[in-house]
Amino acid sequence: MFHRFSHWISQKNEVTHSEEKEELQLCCLTSLREAVELLLQTCTDRDFDANAPCTEEDSCVHAFGAAFQDCVHVGLNPNLSWWNLLSSCSLIINEPILTQSVEIADMLCPDTIGKSICWLKIVLNNHSLECTMQYILSSACVQLIHASYEDWAIMRCPQSQEAFLHFLHQASPLRFMIQVSTIPFSHWQRDSSECSYQEQEIDPSVQLESPSQPPECSEKMMLNDEEIVEITAVHYPHRHAGIKPWQYLFGVSLAYICKNPYHSRFALIEPTLSIPNIIQECIDFILHNLDTPRLFRATVVSTRIYELREFVESNSTLPDDLQLHEAAALLLDVFKNSPEPLVTTEKYDAFIAAAHLKEQAASVRNLACLIDTLPLSSKLILEKVTFLLHRLQQHSQCNGLDMETAAEIFAPVIAFRNEPCAVAVMPRASSCGTSPTSGVHIPQPTLTKSNSRRSSMSHDVRFAAIGAQLVERLIQNYETIFHDVRSAISAAENRFNTKCDALNAIHTKFHCKLDHAHAPLCHQISRSIVLHAHRLNKPTEELDQIDAIICENPDSIIEAWKLHGFDRSSVAENFEHGGVLLLECIHYLIEHDEDALLRWYDQAQGSTNVSTYNPGLLVSWACSVLVRLLKLIPSDKSIDVFALAMEPFWHLFDDTFAFEKLFTLCCNVFHMRWIQACGTQQRMCLSFTRVTDSLAEEMKRVLEKEVWSVENLKSEWAQLHARDREWRDATLADAESLFMHQHTQTPLSQSLESYGQKLMDHSGILTLDHVARLDQHLPITTQLCNWYLVYSTDRDGSSLDTLLIMSESKYPTLLVVKDANDNVFGGFASDVWRRSSHYYGNGESFLFSFQAGLSLTVYPWSRRNNYFMFCSEEALMMGGGGNFGLFLDNDLHCGTTGACETFGSLPLAPTQDFYCMQVELWAFTCDERHSVPFRKSVLD
Secondary structure, X not given: OHHHHHHHHHHHHHHOOOOHHHHHHHHHHHHHHHHHHHHHHHHHHOOOOOOOOEOOOOHHHHHHHHXXXXXXXXXXXXXXXXXXXXXXXXXXXXXXXXXXXXXXXXXXXXOHHHHHHHHHHHHHHOOOHHHHHHHHOOHHHHHHHHHHEOOOOOOOOHHHHHHHHHHHHHHOOOOEOOOOOOOOOOOEEEOOOOOOEEEOOOOOOOOOOOOOOOOOOOOOOOOOHHHEEEOOOOOOOOOOOOOOHHHOOOOOOHHHHHHOOOOOOOOOOOHHHOOOHHHHHHHXXXXXXXXXXXXXXXXXXXXXXXXXXXXXXXXXXXXXXXXXXXXXXXXXXXXXXXXXXXXXXXXXXXXXXXXXXXXXXXXXXXXHHHHHHOOHHHHHHHHHHHHHHHHHHHOHHHHOOOHHHHHHHHHHHHOOOOOOOXXXXXXXXXXXXXXXXXXXXXXXXXXXXXXXXXXXXXXHHHHHHHHHHHHHHHHHOHHHHOHHHHHHHHHHHHHXXXXXXXXXXXXXXXXXXXXXXXXXXXXXXXXXXXHHHHHHHOOHHHHHHHHHHHHHOOHHHHHHHHHOOOOOOOOHHHHOOOHHHHHHHHHHHHHHOOOHHHHHHHHHHOOOOOOOOOHHHHHHHHHHHHHHHOOOOOOOOOOOHHHHOOOOOHHHHHOOOHHHHHHHHHHHHHHHHHHHHHOOOOHHHOOHHHHHHHHHXXXXXXXOOOOOOHHHHHHHHHHHHHHHHHHHHHHHHOHHHHHHHOOOOOOOOOOHHHHHOOEOOOOOOOOHHXXXXXXXXXXXXXXOOEEEEEEEHHHHOOOHHHHHHHOOOOOOEEEEEEEOOOOEEEEEEOOOOOOOOOOEOOOOOEEEEEOOOOOEEEEOOOOOOOOOEEEOOOEEEEOOOEOOOEEEEOOOOEEEOOOEOOOOEXXXXXXXXXXXXXXXXXXXXXXXXXXXXXXXXXXX
8 A cells, every 4th residue: 555655756746846836745655654654664673672662863754754744735725724724724624633632832931833842743643643633634623624725725635635644644653752842843854875855945935933942941851760751641731730639530530430429419418319410400401401412512612611621610510601412412522531441441241241142132131230330420310311312212203313323422431441552651750840841751642541442533433333322222221220220229229318308307397387287296295294293293093183283284284394394384385486496306305315305304493402593494495506506507498418418417307206306405405404504603603604504615625526427427416415524623633733823923125114104094903013914925017016995884874885886896805804803814815705606806815814913824725625715695604614703794784704625724712703803904005095986875
């Protein structure tokens, strides 16, 4: 064949030597033929390694590159360039071999001539020159070729095209490892005596313009053995710097994508339903438009595919303006770029053999067994794709997609076999940051194992021919082959829907008021409460008549509820906060905790010797706080289950009665903490809000752990409480030594008078000695400032609201308290005081105390937790964990202090409960005189 084309060129050269255009055409083809001969001869003559790659050091490479460029430029429209033609072809033909090489070359050089040179070197290294030119000269680009070239050009003349492609085919077995840069290929001429090549000048009409040279600061990088890293030969130019690796979809294993919650919404919810979002959305889009003609056969330009890739990886969803044919092309593109086929390389031969069995029943039976052995992700995706093709066949009269065509389209992308192939290597970037155009040495990137199937069009045709029978069998016998898979999917969907309904029902019940539909459950609970009340107050013989008593005296139900702490005028009014959900939780609690009613009765009647709480208020709080902490308050009409699945406590909802169990646990833990608090604190200062706030914070900390069941959560909660108790007991046991250690007095660095100059206002609490001692423990930047009074109870009244208004935008601040026993203590607040649902501040915060006859005691951050500052509607607090380090009520009248984990502090006062005589809040400024802010009324 090679000699036949050589003979044809010789004949044409003799016959048409007088015509310049044909002479130029034949001259270029002759140069290409001689360059190919020289390439083959050079590789054959190498004694040391016949398979060694050709590099830019070989003169034959320059001859081949220059001859190729001459061939593609002959007859080209003067207003166009070869690079413009390449770019246009890449928009028409959506093939990675062509489009990726064009994209890479476009990034490497700013000018068109340099881009075309880089492109040629890239395709030579990628072993894809022949295949790329076949695409360009195919029927898809015929109109573009005719519009760009003269009639006599090599790229338009059929015989010249055939010779041109044949010469490229002869060079296709050769391996190239060329330095990718804008340096042009040199023209050489054979010397008959020395069989060598020397540079020569050629006609300017044929010669390329000299491209811009690399920057002077660029340097050549040597490929050392220790400087290579493995990379894939297939690049994705659409990926910009903002796309993170965990967002990658194309070129990533489908099994990995199914486990990635970013690309598969069911990844953490139900593995049996987990397939990539994009595949599911594309299939759903097509299923709603099954009658559309030319599905999977319409051409989509590659630039649009790149845009869709970038959007999908950036947003994990399809764009709103997506067209149907674009969705079909994108679906195929996902499978084309998958490293592993759906049938897997390992089982490919078995699938093909089963599909080609003559007996259909045996073939279907074997395929069903093979499907069952596939990985879960492959099994699920293959079922979805086959279902789509099955439905398309039912509408084939409208869409024109018959079974044979569908099989030929999908066989190469879902039923292929990866063939082992070397991985390309590239040198690491130099420390000086050499650019890609500055002479980076890029070895020949052979196709990777995952993408070897794309090396040529014939490769895809081969897999289409082999796998078409398999795809047809899957379509024809979809229901039989995928029966088990469909059953598993159906069961998973039922589980998921049941779980969603249960979660949405929690929110609905929470806001649902009691009505006649809930009368049976309400009556059952009321009967248990009345029965319990009669057991405590009535003789045993009357217990059998409980139903008669309820019927004769309906008011006895309300009285029984009141005896247990639910003191509203009707039963339904006790469920204004919590609704039907609270009713069901109380029913579960009474059924599973036989001591619950007795505890409520004792608390409501004050039967114990300790402070009591309101059981009705407790159950309403427990129900509300659980709904909030479990994030069961939807922002829309329904709960976002997929967002909820990202929470560490998601697996709790596998239990149907998880909420009721947590409610029971919450009520029991509260009662236990209340009794423990009553043993250490006086009744006058025991606060329901304090205990509930502390309990809610503990519950939040436990829910942040990955808990799988309520029993697991209960164990974690017990361990957390045990650690807190152990720390608190150790702190109290070592109180005396710690107390004495922190009272060591530090000498003052300045005189008291100099410290007095820092006070810009008069203080009713602090003395100069107080200021001097405190100033030594302030942050260094604050020590350089003057002090001014922001708020004082003597001046501004006792109100937390007033304190917050007057301290707005001021930080840091120093809170100082003087109790009824003249003890002075407080805390340094690093952030602005404000109401919030969570703690705030930083590690600069600390607590302090001055006790009679003793020096300053400072408690800095212990690093055990971050509970620095907290302010709610009811109180102001500093420190947490065990007890609040400092707690002031809303009127700034009463407060408490206890051993605090945040600051490792002891109680700041001799007694844990105290009355506030004076409260002051100081801020800091570098000005000599501070401006008096406009004082707003608390009514504003």
